[in-house]
Amino acid sequence: MSRLQKLVRQFDRARGWHEVKPEHTFMHLVEEVGEVARELLSVAGYKDRAENLRSELADLALLLYKLADQLEIDLEAAALEKLAENEKRYPVEYSKLEMERYLKHRDED
Structure with missing residues (x-):
């Protein structure tokens, strides 16, 4: 098991968060995907919010x-x-x- 995974386990156990069911963790994960998407759209809109994006990805x-x-x-x-x-x-x-084909079609849009 990776060092990071062990650190997450220790962090959660210290707070009792290891009792959260996997399906609820997944729901939280999906919420975070939405937050990452929102940050990406902000960055794409030329608003400098890269620090928020970094945090949301973490x-x-x-x-x-x-x-x-x-x-x-x-x-x-x-x-x-x-x-x-x-x-x-x-x-x-x-x-x-395949990537060349993708880029050609993307650039045509």
């Missing part, structure tokens, strides 16, 4: 680590395994061609 990450811990998933190990799978699933050359 909230999102911490809740994701908490949820993984509640479900007894080593998030770092799972992410590394998924990255290795994605390396096979999305070869570099194919992915670059």
